[in-house]
Amino acid sequence: MTTVLIADDQPMQRFGFRMLLESQDDMTVVGEAANGHEALSLVSRHHPDVALMDIRMPLLDGIEATRRIIRAGARTRVLIVTTFDLDRYAYDGLRAGASGFLIKDALPEELLSGIRAVASGDAVVAPSLTRRLLDAYVQHLPTVPGGPFTLDARIATLTERERQILTVIGQGWTNTEIAERLHLAESTVKTHVTRILAKTGSRDRVQAVILAYDTHLVTPA
Amino acid sequence: MTTVLIADDQPMQRFGFRMLLESQDDMTVVGEAANGHEALSLVSRHHPDVALMDIRMPLLDGIEATRRIIRAGARTRVLIVTTFDLDRYAYDGLRAGASGFLIKDALPEELLSGIRAVASGDAVVAPSLTRRLLDAYVQHLPTVPGGPFTLDARIATLTERERQILTVIGQGWTNTEIAERLHLAESTVKTHVTRILAKTGSRDRVQAVILAYDTHLVTPA
DNA sequence: GTGCGTGTAGTACCGGGGTACGACGCGGGG
DNA sequence: CCCCGCGTCGTACCCCGGTACTACACGCAC
Known part of the structure; x- marks a missing residue:
C-alpha cells in the first residue's frame, strides 16, 4: 500500500x-x-x-x-x-x-x-x-556564441522569474493579480516589473506586452 | 436527477x-x-x-x-x-x-x-x-445592446476613429503621444480610450493591446 | 571567506491612466 | 425639422503603475 x-x-x-x-x-x-x-x-x-x-x-x-x-x-x-x-x-x-x-x-x-x-x-x-x-542543462555548459539557444536580444537578459512575470503581463494581469496568483507581495511584483522594463528598454507595461508578442513569448489567441 | x-x-x-x-x-x-x-x-x-x-x-x-x-x-x-x-x-x-x-x-x-x-x-x-x-453592469448600461461578442465582433462595434486609436495604442503610444501626433486634446483621447475599453470589454489599455493583437488589428513585428 | 546575482519585501512619492460628468458642433436619417 | 451618433474638449477625481531608494536571505563562484 x-x-x-x-x-x-x-x-x-x-x-x-x-x-x-x-x-x-x-x-x-x-x-x-x-x-x-x-x-x-x-x-x-x-x-x-x-x-x-x-x-x-x-x-x-x-x-x-x-x-x-x-x-x-x-x-x-x-x-x-x-x-x-x-x-x-x-x-x-x-x-x-x-x-x-x-x-x-x-x-x-x-x-x-x-x-x-x-x-x-x-x-x-x-x-x-x-x-x-x-535545454536548461545545456545552458549551464560553456556557452557557444550564436548557439541554437539564443533568444531575442531584448529578453535574453531576463531571468526565468522575470520572463515568467513578463508572460503573465502579456496575458493582461495587473500587478495585484500577479501578486495574488503567484503568492507574492505587490511590492515584489513591482520590483520585477521595473527591472523587466529597464532590461527590455520598455517605457511601460504596454510596450512590454508588445515586446512579449513580438518575441513570441506570448502568442495571439 | x-x-x-x-x-x-x-x-x-x-x-x-x-x-x-x-x-x-x-x-x-x-x-x-x-x-x-x-x-x-x-x-x-x-x-x-x-x-x-x-x-x-x-x-x-x-x-x-x-x-x-x-x-x-x-x-x-x-x-x-x-x-x-x-x-x-x-x-x-x-x-x-x-x-x-x-x-x-x-x-x-x-x-x-x-x-x-x-x-x-x-x-x-x-x-x-x-x-x-x-459595478461593471451599471457602467455598461448606456452602451452596447448585447450584440455578438466574438473576438472580431468586439472591435466591429468600434467607429473608424476608435479603431484608429486602438491601433496606435497597440503600437505602445501613450495618451499624450496620441494627442500630439493626431492633433487632439488629451481629454479627447481619454474619451476615446474609455469608449474603446467599454465597447471591447477591456479593463485597461493593456488588455486592449492584447485584443488588438488577437484580432490582428496590429501584428507582431 | 567575500562578493555577486537573484528573489523577496518595504516605504515614499509622483505622474499618467481611467472614470464620471457635462458640453458643443456637425451631419445624416427618421 | 429634429434627433442621434460621432467626434471634439473640458474639469475634477481616484487609483494603479512605475521610480527610487533600502534591505535581507540564499546559493553560487571565486
Whole structure:
C-alpha cells in the first residue's frame, strides 16, 4: 500500500487528487496540506511514501518544502505537480531533491503511473518538460556564441522569474493579480516589473506586452 | 436527477469534477468535453440540465460556446467555472447567457450548491465577483445592446476613429503621444480610450493591446 | 571567506491612466 | 425639422503603475 500526502493550496485540486488516489486499491491518502509548513509537519508525522507537491503555496512554497524534506533525510519521495511548466521550476524542483515533475493537465492514468514509479524509486518527468530540461542543462555548459539557444536580444537578459512575470503581463494581469496568483507581495511584483522594463528598454507595461508578442513569448489567441 | 456536462480542457480537472458530482446521488455526469465544439455537440445530444464550462479551451472558448448554446434555445443552463476571476470574463460570460460564474478554488460544497442552484433556475456568482460585477453592469448600461461578442465582433462595434486609436495604442503610444501626433486634446483621447475599453470589454489599455493583437488589428513585428 | 546575482519585501512619492460628468458642433436619417 | 451618433474638449477625481531608494536571505563562484 502506497501512502500519499497531498500538498496544494486549492481545495478543489486536493479533492480531485484525493478522489483519484482513493479509487485505487493500492493507494491511501494520509493527509492534505494547504501550504508548505503543513506539508512538512504532516510528512514528519506520517512519513508517507510519496508527497504530491504543488509549487505555488502560501507561507512556504513547494520547492522549499521539498528541499527541507529531502535535507531532513525523510524517506518520503516528492513528486511535484503544478500548472506551470516553466524551466526554472522544473530545474529547481529536481535540484531540491524531488523525484519527479508532472504538469496538472496530465491524464489521471499518467499521474497514477507517475506516483507508482516514484514510490518504487524511479524518477519521472513530464514529456513536455523533458525537452526544456535538457535545454536548461545545456545552458549551464560553456556557452557557444550564436548557439541554437539564443533568444531575442531584448529578453535574453531576463531571468526565468522575470520572463515568467513578463508572460503573465502579456496575458493582461495587473500587478495585484500577479501578486495574488503567484503568492507574492505587490511590492515584489513591482520590483520585477521595473527591472523587466529597464532590461527590455520598455517605457511601460504596454510596450512590454508588445515586446512579449513580438518575441513570441506570448502568442495571439 | 440533475444531468451535468463537464467542459474543460484539463483531464485532471474533469476527473475532479466528475468524482465530486458522481459522489452525489442526485447528480449524473452525462458527458465530458475538452473544447467548445465538443461541448456544443454533447449539449445538443444529451440536453443536460447544467453545463460546467471552463473558459480557456482550445478551438472554441467557453464564452463563445455558452453564447451558442443559449442562442440555440437549449434548456441547458451554463455554469462557468474558471481559475481566473477577471472582470471581463465574468461580464462576457454572464452576458453570453450563463447562469452563474464560480472560481475553481471554491470549496467542493460551494460548487455543488452552485450547480443545484443553477439547475433549479437560480443564478450564482462567486462572492468575490459580485461586487465588481454590479459595478461593471451599471457602467455598461448606456452602451452596447448585447450584440455578438466574438473576438472580431468586439472591435466591429468600434467607429473608424476608435479603431484608429486602438491601433496606435497597440503600437505602445501613450495618451499624450496620441494627442500630439493626431492633433487632439488629451481629454479627447481619454474619451476615446474609455469608449474603446467599454465597447471591447477591456479593463485597461493593456488588455486592449492584447485584443488588438488577437484580432490582428496590429501584428507582431 | 567575500562578493555577486537573484528573489523577496518595504516605504515614499509622483505622474499618467481611467472614470464620471457635462458640453458643443456637425451631419445624416427618421 | 429634429434627433442621434460621432467626434471634439473640458474639469475634477481616484487609483494603479512605475521610480527610487533600502534591505535581507540564499546559493553560487571565486
